[in-house]
Amino acid sequence: MIYFDNAASSPLREEVKAILREELELFANPSSLHEAGFAAEKRMKAARENVAKALNAKAEEIVFTSGGTEADNLAVLSAAKKMRRRGNRILTSDAEHPAVSECMKQLSEEGFEIVTLSTRGGRIDPSEAARLTDEKTALCAVMHTNNETGAVFDIPAVCRAVKEKNPHCLTFSDGVQGFFHRPLCPERLGLDLFSISSHKVHGPKGVGALWVKKGLQLSPRLLGGGQERGLRNGTENLSGIVGFGEACRVGASAMQEDIARMEEIRSYLLKELAPFSRVIPNLPAEASCHVLSLQVEGFRSEVLLHSLSARGIFVSSGSACSSHKGKSPVLKNFGLSDRESDRTVRLSFSGLNTVAEAAEFVKVLKEIAKL
Amino acid sequence: MTEKRSILLKYGELILKGDNKSYFDAQLLRQIRKKLKPLGEFRVFTSQSTVFVESEDDGALEAALPVLQRVFGIVSLSIAWRVEKNMDAILEAVEKKIAPQLVGARSFKADARRSDKKFPLKSPEIAREVGARVLSTLGGRAPKVDVHHPQETCWVEIREDFAYVHAKKLPGAGGMPYGTGGRCLLMLSGGIDSPVAGWRMAKRGAFVDALHFESFPYTSERAKEKVMDLARKLCAYTETMNFASIRMTDIQLRMQEVCREELFTILLRRSMMRLACRVARRQACGAIVTGESLGQVASQTMAALATTDAVADLPVFRPLIGMDKEEIVATSRAIDCFETSILPFEDCCTVFTPRHPKLNPTMEEVLEEEAKLPMAELEDEAFRAIEFVRIDK
Numbered sequence: 191m192i193y194f195d196n197a198a199s200s201p202l203r204e205e206v207k208a209i210l211r212e213e214l215e216l217f218a219n220p221s222s223l224h225e226a227g228f229a230a231e232k233r234m235k236a237a238r239e240n241v242a243k244a245l246n247a248k249a250e251e252i253v254f255t256s257g258g259t260e261a262d263n264l265a266v267l268s269a270a271k272k273m274r275r276r277g278n279r280i281l282t283s284d285a286e287h288p289a290v291s292e293c294m295k296q297l298s299e300e301g302f303e304i305v306t307l308s309t310r311g312g313r314i315d316p317s318e319a320a321r322l323t324d325e326k327t328a329l330c331a332v333m334h335t336n337n338e339t340g341a342v343f344d345i346p347a348v349c350r351a352v353k354e355k356n357p358h359c360l361t362f363s364d365g366v367q368g369f370f371h372r373p374l375c376p377e378r379l380g381l382d383l384f385s386i387s388s389h390k391v392h393g394p395k396g397v398g399a400l401w402v403k404k405g406l407q408l409s410p411r412l413l414g415g416g417q418e419r420g421l422r423n424g425t426e427n428l429s430g431i432v433g434f435g436e437a438c439r440v441g442a443s444a445m446q447e448d449i450a451r452m453e454e455i456r457s458y459l460l461k462e463l464a465p466f467s468r469v470i471p472n473l474p475a476e477a478s479c480h481v482l483s484l485q486v487e488g489f490r491s492e493v494l495l496h497s498l499s500a501r502g503i504f505v506s507s508g509s510a511c512s513s514h515k516g517k518s519p520v521l522k523n524f525g526l527s528d529r530e531s532d533r534t535v536r537l538s539f540s541g542l543n544t545v546a547e548a549a550e551f552v553k554v555l556k557e558i559a560k561l
Numbered sequence: 562m563t564e565k566r567s568i569l570l571k572y573g574e575l576i577l578k579g580d581n582k583s584y585f586d587a588q589l590l591r592q593i594r595k596k597l598k599p600l601g602e603f604r605v606f607t608s609q610s611t612v613f614v615e616s617e618d619d620g621a622l623e624a625a626l627p628v629l630q631r632v633f634g635i636v637s638l639s640i641a642w643r644v645e646k647n648m649d650a651i652l653e654a655v656e657k658k659i660a661p662q663l664v665g666a667r668s669f670k671a672d673a674r675r676s677d678k679k680f681p682l683k684s685p686e687i688a689r690e691v692g693a694r695v696l697s698t699l700g701g702r703a704p705k706v707d708v709h710h711p712q713e714t715c716w717v718e719i720r721e722d723f724a725y726v727h728a729k730k731l732p733g734a735g736g737m738p739y740g741t742g743g744r745c746l747l748m749l750s751g752g753i754d755s756p757v758a759g760w761r762m763a764k765r766g767a768f769v770d771a772l773h774f775e776s777f778p779y780t781s782e783r784a785k786e787k788v789m790d791l792a793r794k795l796c797a798y799t800e801t802m803n804f805a806s807i808r809m810t811d812i813q814l815r816m817q818e819v820c821r822e823e824l825f826t827i828l829l830r831r832s833m834m835r836l837a838c839r840v841a842r843r844q845a846c847g848a849i850v851t852g853e854s855l856g857q858v859a860s861q862t863m864a865a866l867a868t869t870d871a872v873a874d875l876p877v878f879r880p881l882i883g884m885d886k887e888e889i890v891a892t893s894r895a896i897d898c899f900e901t902s903i904l905p906f907e908d909c910c911t912v913f914t915p916r917h918p919k920l921n922p923t924m925e926e927v928l929e930e931e932a933k934l935p936m937a938e939l940e941d942e943a944f945r946a947i948e949f950v951r952i953d954k
Contacts, residue, residue, distance in 0.1 A: 496778030 192503045192547045196390070197337050197367060197481055197538035202433075203392040209436045210394060213429035220426055221417065230428055237435025244438040245384070245401055246375035253400045253418045254431050258366040258387030260411075261400040262289035264422065265362045265383040268408040269329045270297050276358055277326030278302045281319065283343070284523040285309040285336045290364055294331075307332065307348075310525045312341030312474020320351035327352070327359045334368035334384075338520045338536060340481025341474030342368065349380030360406075366390055366398075370441050371478045372449065376401050388430065392540065393437030397430035448541025452479035455539050455548045462552045466561045472524065472534060482537045485526075486559050491535045497558045503551055506536045565643040566622055569718075569727060570612035570629060573636035573735055588738040589634045595800070596632055600624050608720060609676055615643070626731070631798050633764050634741075635733035641718075641725040646680060651687070651717055652694045654726045659715050660698040662728045668707035669728075671695065673717040680719045687717050691726075735764065739799055742766030745848040745878065746841040748833065749773050749804075751788045753902040754852030754881055756795055757892045761880035762850050763799045769850070770803040771795075771952075772840050774833050776810045776913070787904055792952045794898045801953040805840055808946060809833070812939050813913045820930045823919040826860045827927055830869045836940055838875050840947070848876040854889065855882050859918035868927050 193201065202210070218226035220234050235249070242249040255261045270280060282294055284306045298304045305322045307314050314332060323330070330352045335342045349361045362383035368374060369386040376384035383406075387398040402408060402421070414423025441448070459482055463469045468487040486494055491507035498505055521531040537551075555561065570593075578585050590605060593612065597603045601621035605614050614629065616622045622640075629638055642658050644650040663669050671692035673684040682690070695715060696703045704712070718725045747759040749771040759769045773788045785806065792804050812832055816825055837849050853861045860869075870877055881889055893899040919926075 492781065493778050496781055499782075500778065 192543075192550060194537040194539060194543065194547075194551065195504045195506045196540040196543075197536065198506055199389045199395065200392050200540050201542060202394065203437060203440050203542075205440045206393055206433050206436045210429060210433045213432050216428075220428060221415070233432050234426060234428060237431045237438075240435040240439040240442075241386075241399055244370070244442045245386070246373075247377065247401055248404060250419075251401050251404055253402055253421050254426060254434075255385075255398045255400055255422055256396055256427065257398040258287075258364070258385055258390070259289040259398075260422075261385035261387070261398045262287065262364050262366075263293055264400050264408075264411050265385055266290055266293040266297070266329070266331055267411060268421075269331075269360045269362060269383060270302060272408055273328030273358075273360060277324075277328045279305060279324065279327040281305050281307065281322055281327055281330040281332070281352065281359075283307045283309050283314060283332045285339075285341070285520045286331070286333055287337060287364055287366070290331055290333065302328075309336070309341065309343070309520075309523055312336070312339050312343075312476070312524060314343045314348060316344060316347035316351040319348045320355055323352045323355040323359065325356055327356050329360045329362060331362045331364070333364040334374075334379075335365075335371060335478045335481075336474070336520065337367045337481075338518065339472055339474050339483045339524050340367075340478040340538075341524070342372070342476045342478050344476070345379045345381065353380065365401075367478065367481075370445055370448070371452070371480045373445065377403060382406055388434035388437060391437050391441050392542070394430050394433040397427050397434045399434070444541060449479050451541050451543070452539045455543055455545055456480075456482050458545050458548050459537070459552065462549075463555075466556075468559065468561060469555075470530075472521070472526065472530075474524070480539050482539075483521075484535055484537065485530055485533045486535065486555070487533065489559060490532055494533075494535055494558065498551075498554065501554050501558075503554055506538070507534070565615075565723075566619065567641050567643050567725060568614040568622060568625060568629060569639050569641050569725065570614065570635045570733065571637045571639075572610055572612075572634065573733075574737075585634070585738055585741055588741050589632075592632050592634070592739055593629065596628050597625055600628065611718075629733070630731060631734050632739075633734050633736040633766065633798065634738035636735055637730045637733050639716075639727040639730050641716075641727035643723045643725055646677070646719060646722075646724045648682065648687075648690065651724050651726060652690065655691050655694045655715065655717075656698045659726055659728045660695045660703075663695060663704055663713055663715065664699060664702050666704040666713045668711045669695065669704045669713045669715060670706060670708045670711040671715045671717070673719070675719040677719050677721060687719070691715055691717055734798065737764070737766030739763060739766060740768050742768075743847045744768040744770065744845060745850045746837060746844065746846040747771045747850045748837055748852070749788055749792060750852070751784055751791065751902065752852070753886075753893050753899065754854065754857075754889055756791045756852075756898040756902065757889050757896070758850050758852040758878075758880050759795050760798060760892070760896050760898075762878065763795065767848075767850075769795065769799055770844055770846060771805070772837055773804065773806040774809050774836075775806055776813055777808055779810060779813075779913070787901060789950065789952060790901050791898055793954060794896070794901060796952060796954040798896070801951055803844060804950045804952045806948050806950075807836055807840075807943050809943060812934075812943060815934055815939060817913060819933045821926075822915045823917055824922060824927060824930050825913055825915045826918050827865055827868055827922050828931060829913070830860050830865070831872045831927070831931065832936065832940060834869045834877075835872050835936075836944055838873055839940075839944055841875055846875070848878050849873060850878045850880065852881055852889075853879045854884055854886070857886065859920055862920050864921040864923075868922055868924060871924065 218230045220230040238249045238252050242252050294304045360382045365384045366387045370391045382403045384401040389395040410421050412423050470485040472483040495507050603616045642654040644654045671688045673687035675684045715728045745767045749755045763769050
């Protein structure tokens, strides 16, 4: 199996599997006062520190959630609610994941004015962000790295532009695809809120986190027993959190090597496929090391995907989440025609992939597409 | 009063069978026993055109009802109270169990049947007393009596060992016992129509095997899994099903290279029909079944159907031919297939769909186009790669 669909979900690291096996035997509630509960709390604390370290952040700034979607919802909806009295304008991009864009739809129905930045060519113009920000702008929500094209947006410049025009405006970025694909520190990016997910970085599914800048008070979406400093109530998914922590611990020390590996694979593919005029990469202004979006002329993406799948190579057409919902607007907003979107496949890598796998992919693609 | 209940199953047109009736009876009982087996211990027997299902376990009897409603060959079911053969016991059951069921009905009558002629009262006399008891029990809440067209009938049946009292009738699946009508091969797609066609044939007593055509990689494995899910849904009515699939991709790609686009669908249908007949013969099926309905799409015009029929060497049954989409959808919902049928799957077989299909193809032009390809050879190849799965519920 050659797995080039890591942006959809990634395999567990061996270290993560090992710690999850230990977790199977442990079950106490971290809120319980007895010894077993205290031990659970300590494991959670260690995990929180590991996640915080991976973001160059403080442990108390990490709020564990059920995943990227919940972290996105919590950030956008709670920030909008908090800022409502200051203004009802929200700045966002036209390439957001549905976990953010669907929140925008709901907020728009509730009376917020949603202003959208173009991501044509995989680029956001910070001066446009400045132009569209005014004293009524309550929140700026622009993703860090796009899941379909791998475009990395210039978050520091966008945040600077927005905060210069309106220092009260909160800034949030969906960092699910950016996390561990370059060194990140949300505070230095100029952010107030930043979401991440465990299963995109070799951790278990069902857990993610929202980084909330120290001092920022938000209200919860789920009410209950006061867990996660009252911002995310409900008994913690402890085994998931511990697995996530381990993925962050190992991931942080492997990050440089992993990024180098992904960059190597990506540039290898670009070089090897360059001679074939029927293979057209969709290249954003600045690309993440882990995504390569390609058009293959003469193939609808699902057809190519099924043919590759039959040969044990797993890639994606568009983003996995959008396969439930028909066409995603992201490729169109990137600047592709319907026809070009229809024949776009996405390869996404992790540090566990190898150049040899990329070579095998090229060989199989040549056979299937008769390049 | 001892609260023993039985389920009484009434036959439909099986009653009309002459010398073969015992064969149909036996098939029906076999079906019933088979379907009830996983639910517990039951006593199943027939007596005078009624099947009795009894169990010591009331819960099992309750669970048996919906299962029996899906057995073909039964027109109606009712839950009867089984009581001692004396009028006191009968009337007590009527008062406590039957009368409350009649509250809210517009009209009712009481009726009685007596296979034990030694019972002291005659049928009309029993009916009269039962009717009177319903009226006195319900008082002002009693439905009015209508002996000609009652909405509900309160029945008393005096049999050898017990008397049975019942009122509310539940609808059965109707049709003929499964397996009494021979074996057929259903061309099953992932759409709404073909599962309904298969169900209709099963209802008429035919064993149904399925054949699916796929176009991987233009169709997905998930799409095929969906078709198998539909086959599983049908197995709630049938038993197990032989599910075969044949990959048509190479044939379609070759057609695309050399044949006229407007005839793609017709040529493909003919190829599928030839392959279906080969599969049917191998599995001893006596007919092909399709979900076609006249005029629904371009390949279902009379002329188009004629060109596909021309290659079939077995009868081709199209139980939906005269049905509207609305009617088909209603059946699809009733047999619990609809929600599965409408599941979307990224399906790329539209690549092969002509933009303007020919509505009235002539045999000459079809033959001319077909001659451009080594059909026999291509079909041999497709047939050799056939895959089989056995499907059950």
